[in-house]
Amino acid sequence: MRLYWAPNTRSLRVLWLLEEIGAPYERVLVDLKNGGQRTPAFHAVNPMEKVPALQDGEACVAESGAIIAYLAEKFPDAGLAPAIGDARRGRYLQWLFFSGACVEGALTQKFGNVEMPEGSAGWGSFDKVFNVLDEVLSANPYLLGEKFSAADVLIASDLHFTINIFKMLEPRPVFASYLERCQSRPAFARAAQINSDGI
Ligand SMILES: N[C@@H](CCC(=O)N[C@@H](CS)C(=O)NCC(=O)O)C(=O)O
Incomplete structure (x- = not known):
């Protein structure tokens, strides 16, 4: 490879x-x-x-x-991925697609300072995207619950760039502890x- x-x-x-x-x-x-x-x-x-x-x-x-x-x-x-037939695979695929379809859209909108109706933007709004991640990660250590998956690699990377590198989102304790959990991996x-x- x-x-x-x-x-x-x-x-x-x-x-x-x-x-x-x-x-x-x-x-x-x-x-x-x-x-x-x-x-x-x-x-x-x-x-x-x-x-x-x-x-x-x-x-x-x-x-x-x-x-x-x-x-x-x-x-x-x-x-790192729930097998086909595992019920967690639904959410797993959702979070994999969420990165490109929602996080990227929200960041582009914020970066370009573009106003859009929430109903027309596929990601709703910048706040909506990060509030949804906040809600999920407040309930569980990882996106799929107790188990780290490839979806966490993607979403933690998005949060790392959004918060730590581009500083486009104010630090929140829930994201800080999630990033700490994910990024402490060897x-x-x-x-x-x-x-x-x-x-
Ligand atoms: N949607 C693509 C985005 C890839 C992307 O934008 N890569 C940037 C670096 S982060 C790049 O290669 N830029 C160089 C260029 O466009 O010339 C992905 O998720 O892989």
Whole structure:
């Protein structure tokens, strides 16, 4: 498996998941500042010309949520995704899609300072998105209850960027303790080290 990535990007969430899984993979740095994402070779892997992207034999998958879903399914022994037929799989898929469909929309709206009717925006509103996460994570340590899953890798990564990096949301105790729980995992520490080493 080959992960195309760049430091300080959405690649971190996939690095984290790969480190959780522990299977061998190769990292290929894409030099975003010098147009490394616009080469024909990389375009063939991800026509959006963005990282992260994963190549696994003949399979190519981009979009961080899709890569996380793909990897969690490919390595069921890692125990990061409820199996097909498990009732928790419904919520698991919901939170995986929530990242791209709701968190990203809410952040873009806030960043662009765009007014939109809540009924028309698929994410409702910025406040709604984070209040929903607040409600779920106030009731349980992880999105699916007591058990950490690949959905937590994705949503904790979103919260990390929103609160700690972009400072677009005021810190809340519920998110701080969730991030502490998720980010104290050795796999996150390894991914963060790779991210800061940049290699
Ligand atoms: N929806 C994509 C977003 C990927 C994305 O926007 N990647 C940024 C870095 S975080 C990128 O590659 N930017 C370089 C460019 O667009 O030229 C995902 O979740 O993977």
